[in-house]
Amino acid sequence: xxxxxxxxxxxxxxxxxxxxxxxxxxxxxxxxxxxxxxxxxxxxxxxxxxxxxxxxxxxxxxxxxxxxxxxxxxxxxxxxxxxxxxxxxxxxxxxxxxxxxxxxxxxxxxxxxxxxxxxxxxxxxxxxxxxxxxxxxxxxxxxxxxxxxxxxxxxxxxxxxxxxxxxxxxxxxxxxxxxxxxxxxxxxxxxxxxxxxxxxxxxxxxxxxxxxxxxxxxxxxxxxxxxxxxxxxxxxxxxxxxxxxxxxxxxxxxxxxxxxxxxxxxxxxxxxxxxxxxxxxxxxxxxxxxxxxxxxxxxxxxxxxxxxxxxxxxxxxxxxxxxxxxxxxxxxxxxxxxxxxxxxxxxxxxxxxxxxxxxxxxxxxxxxxxxxxxxxxxxxxxxxxxxxxxxxxxxxxxxxxxxxxxxxxxxxxxxxxxxxxxxxxxxxxxxxxxxxxxxxxxxxxxxxxxxxxxxxxxxxxxxxxxxxxxxxxxxxxxxxxxxxxxxxxxxxxxxxxxxxxxxxxxxxxxxxxxxxxxxxxxxxxxxxxxxxxxxxxxxxxxxx
Numbered sequence: 001x002x003x004x005x006x007x008x009x010x011x012x013x014x015x016x017x018x019x020x021x022x023x024x025x026x027x028x029x030x031x032x033x034x035x036x037x038x039x040x041x042x043x044x045x046x047x048x049x050x051x052x053x054x055x056x057x058x059x060x061x062x063x064x065x066x067x068x069x070x071x072x073x074x075x076x077x078x079x080x081x082x083x084x085x086x087x088x089x090x091x092x093x094x095x096x097x098x099x100x101x102x103x104x105x106x107x108x109x110x111x112x113x114x115x116x117x118x119x120x121x122x123x124x125x126x127x128x129x130x131x132x133x134x135x136x137x138x139x140x141x142x143x144x145x146x147x148x149x150x151x152x153x154x155x156x157x158x159x160x161x162x163x164x165x166x167x168x169x170x171x172x173x174x175x176x177x178x179x180x181x182x183x184x185x186x187x188x189x190x191x192x193x194x195x196x197x198x199x200x201x202x203x204x205x206x207x208x209x210x211x212x213x214x215x216x217x218x219x220x221x222x223x224x225x226x227x228x229x230x231x232x233x234x235x236x237x238x239x240x241x242x243x244x245x246x247x248x249x250x251x252x253x254x255x256x257x258x259x260x261x262x263x264x265x266x267x268x269x270x271x272x273x274x275x276x277x278x279x280x281x282x283x284x285x286x287x288x289x290x291x292x293x294x295x296x297x298x299x300x301x302x303x304x305x306x307x308x309x310x311x312x313x314x315x316x317x318x319x320x321x322x323x324x325x326x327x328x329x330x331x332x333x334x335x336x337x338x339x340x341x342x343x344x345x346x347x348x349x350x351x352x353x354x355x356x357x358x359x360x361x362x363x364x365x366x367x368x369x370x371x372x373x374x375x376x377x378x379x380x381x382x383x384x385x386x387x388x389x390x391x392x393x394x395x396x397x398x399x400x401x402x403x404x405x406x407x408x409x410x411x412x413x414x415x416x417x418x419x420x421x422x423x424x425x426x427x428x429x430x431x432x433x434x435x436x437x438x439x440x441x442x443x444x445x446x447x448x449x450x451x452x453x454x455x456x457x458x459x460x461x462x463x464x465x466x467x468x469x470x471x472x473x474x475x476x477x478x479x480x481x482x483x484x485x486x487x488x489x490x491x492x493x494x495x496x497x498x499x500x501x502x503x504x505x506x507x508x509x510x511x512x513x514x515x516x517x518x519x520x521x522x523x524x525x526x527x528x529x530x531x532x533x534x535x536x537x538x539x540x541x542x543x544x
Contacts, residue, residue, distance in 0.1 A: 006036050006048035009063045009070040009143075023049065032084035032091075033058050034075065040138065041131050044499075045073060055079040055220040056108075056208050057136075061143065064128075066487040066499060070143040071128065076108045077136050078219065091135040100218065105137055107209050112139045114182055115207065119494070119528040122434055123175040123204050128496060146195035146203060149251075153191070158258040159279075162287055165255050167429060167463065168202055169248075170313065175204065176248060177306035180241045187213035187232065187239055189247030190224035191254050199430070210239055226250055226260030230297050233265050242302045245309060249294025256283065256291075267297050287313060405462065407452040408445045413466045416445065425458045434468045436527065442469030468494070468527070475531070477521040478513045483535060486513050490531055500532035510538030 003014040007023025016025050029036045029050060038047045046063040053059070057077040064071045077084070081097045081104075084090070093101050109130065116127035116139075129140035153159065160168075172194075179186065186193075186207060193206030211217040213228075216235030223232055229246035231237035246264070254260050257279050261267065280288065290312035296302040303309050403425045408416055416428055437446040447465040450456060473493050478486045483499050490497035500517045508514045517532040519525055 004046065004048075004063055006046075007061070009046075009048055009061055031086035031088075032077065032082070034060060034084075034089065035087055038089055040073070040133055041129070042499075045071070045140065047073060054208065054212060054222045056212050056222075062140075064140070066484060066497075067128070067491060068484050068488055072125070072141045072143050074112075074139045074141065075136060076105060076138070078104060080218065080220075082136065089134045093135065104209065104211060104218075107211075109137055111184065111207075111209050114184055115179075117528070118178065118182065118184075119496075120436075121175050121178060123172055123202055124179075124207075125203060125205065128491070129498065144197055144203065146197045149191045149194040149196055149202070149255075152196040153255060153258065160255050162256065162283055163461075165252060166313070167461075168255070169252055170310070172202055172204065172248070173306045173310050173313075176244055177310075180244070180306065185210060185213075185239055185241070186244055187247070188222065188224050188227070189244055189251055190227035191251055191260075192224060194251065201430075214239060225263055226254075228264060229299065229302075230264040231299050238299075240299070240304075241306065242299045242304050245294050245303050245306065246299075248306075248309070249291060249303075253291055253295065256287075261295055264297055401458055402455055403458055403460070405448075405450050405452055405454040405456055405460070408448050408462065408464060409452070410440060411445055412443055413445050413464065414443065416464075425460075426456075427459065427461045429461055429463050430466055434466045436469070436471040437467040438470050440467040440469075442467055471527050472524040473527060475516065475519050475521055475523050475525055478533070479515050479521070480508055481513050483511070483513055483533060486533060494527040495525065495529055495531045497531040497533065500534055502535050502537040504538065504540035505536040506539050508536040510536055512536050 003011060005012045005015075005018040005021060005023055006025070007018055007027075008021035010018070010020045012018045012020060014025075017023070018025075027036065027049070033050050033053070034047050036048065039045060040047060040062075044065050046065070048061040048063070051059045051061055051072070055078065057075045060073045060075070062071050062073045063069070077091055078101070081094050081101050082091050083094065084092065112127060112130060115124065116130060118124065119126045125142040125144065127139050127141045129138075131138055131140075156164075176186065176189070186204065187210055188206050188208065189204070190206075193204065195203050195205060197203055208222070212219040212222050214223075214232045214234070214237050215221050216237070221232075224247065227247040227250040229243045231239060231243060250261050253275075257276060275283070275288065275291070290303070290309065293303040293312060294309060303312065406426070408428065413428075413430065420428060435446050437444075440446045444467045445464045446467040449463050450460070473495070476489070478490075487497045487499070503514060505514055512535070514534040514536050515521065516523075517534045519531065525531065
C-alpha cells in the first residue's frame with residue numbers, strides 16, 4: 001500500500017524521517033490547525049503539514065486521491081473568530097460573531113470563485129475545488145515545484161538587468177490587469193508572494209480577502225514591508241488598482257536593485273526614488289520614470305492602472321522623440337506654405353500642372369531608354385543570367401552579425417527548444433501566458449516576437465506564445481474506467497473533473513465510471529468546464 005510522507009506527499013515507504021524533505025512521521029500539528037492525516041471531502045483529500053498561515057487561515061500540503069497528485073488546501077479560519085481544539089477537526093465560531101463570520105465567509109467564497117473561473121491565467125495557480133466542511137470553507141489549488149523569488153534573485157547575483165526583468169514582469173502586468181478587471185485585488189504583491197517554477201515562470205501566490213491587507217478591520221493586518229502602499233496603513237483606507245501598482249513596482253525595484261524601497265510611511269511624500277547610481281546609469285530612462293511613477297507615495301499621483309504601467313515600461317524614447325521631431329517639422333512646413341507670400345504672374349495651380357507634365361515626360365524618356373538597353377527584362381521577362389546582375393542578393397548584403405528572424409509559428413515548442421545550442425543565432429523563451437488557438441495544436445508555437453523576417457542582431461531573444469489548443473475539447477469515452485484514471489485524464493485536458501452521483505448499473509463494475517452527468521461522450525466542452533462523473537454502485541439489489 002502507498003505510504004506518503006505528510007510533509008511532501010511523496011512515497012517514502014514509511015520511513016520515520018523522510019529522505020526527500022526531512023519530515024518526522026512522529027510530528028504533531030499544533031492547534032488550531034488540522035491534525036496530520038485528516039481526510040476531507042469524502043476522503044478525497046489527505047491533509048499533511050501546514051505550509052503557512054495568517055490571520056485569515058492556513059494552507060496545507062495535501063494529496064488528492066481523485067487526481068493522484070499533491071495539492072494545496074486553503075482553510076478559511078479567521079483568527080479571533082474561529083477556534084479548534086487540539087486533535088479535533090470541527091471549528092467553533094466565537095459566540096456573538098456568527099453573523100460576522102457568515103459575512104466574511106461569503107466574501108471569501110465569492111473572491112475565490114471568481115479566481116477559480118480565471119484558469120487561463122498561467123501565473124495564478126488554478127483552483128480545482130471549493131467546499132465547506134468542519135464548519136468552515138476550503139479551496140483546493142494546484143501544487144507545483146518552485147523556488148522563492150528572493151532565492152531566484154540571490155542566485156542571479158542579487159539583481160537582474162532590465163532585459164531579464166522585462167521578460168519576467170511584463171506577463172505579470174497582464175495577469176494583474178485581468179484580475180482587477182474582474183474585481184480581484186491582490187494587495188500583497190511582493191518578493192515573498194512570488195515564486196519561480198522549474199520552467200522559469202513566475203507564479204503569484206498569497207491571495208487573500210482585502211480585510212487582512214489594511215488596518216481598521218477585525219483582522220490582524222498582514223502588510224508587506226517595503227511593498228505595502230500608504231493607503232494600506234490608514235484605517236479603512238481605500239484600496240484600488242493603484243495599490244497593487246505600488247506593490248508591483250516595489251517588487252520590480254527589488255529585482256533591479258537587490259533591495260526594497262523604504263516603508264511607504266517613512267518615505268517623504270513623492271520624494272526622489274533612492275536608485276543606486278550604478279543601477280540608474282544602466283536602466284533606460286523610461287524604466288526609471290515608470291519606477292518613480294509607480295512608487296509615488298500619494299495614491300492620486302501614482303500610476304493608476306496596469307495598462308498605463310505597461311505603456312510606461314514599453315515606451316521607446318528614441319522612437320517617440322523621432323515622431324515628435326517629425327510632427328514638429330511637418331507643422332512648420334505646413335505653416336510656411338500657408339503663410340508664404342503669393343507670387344504674381346502665373347497662378348499656383350498652373351505651375352503645379354506644368355510640374356506634373358514635366359515629371360511625366362522625364363520618366364517616359366527614362367523608361368524607353370531602359371527598355372532599349374534591357375530588352376529581355378521588359379514586359380515581365382526575367383533575366384536569369386546572375387553573372388550580368390550588378391545588384392547583390394539579399395543574402396549577400398546581410399551584415400554577418402545580423403540575421404532575419406525565422407518563422408517558428410506552427411512548430412513544436414519542445415522541438416524548437418531541443419534544437420537550441422550555444423552556437424544558435426537566437427534564443428527562444430516561452431512567454432508566461434499560453435494562448436488558445438483553433439489553428440495550432442497544443443504545444444505548437446502560436447505567436448512570436450519579434451515578427452518573422454525582422455532584421456536583428458545574432459543571439460537575439462525570440463519570445464513565443466505556445467498554443468493550449470482549441471478552447472473547446474472533445475470529451476472522450478470513459479465508461480468502465482476507474483475514477484482516478486478519468487479524473488486525471490480530464491484535468492490534464494484542462495477540465496475540472498470530479499466524482500458525482502452513484503447509480504446502479506448491470507453492465508459497469510461497482511466503483512467504475514458509467515459516464516458523464518452533464519455531458520455525453522463526444523460532446524465539445526469549453527476549457528475549464530466542470531465535469532461530473534456518474535459512478536456505478538453495482539447491480540441494483542432487490543429487497544427480500
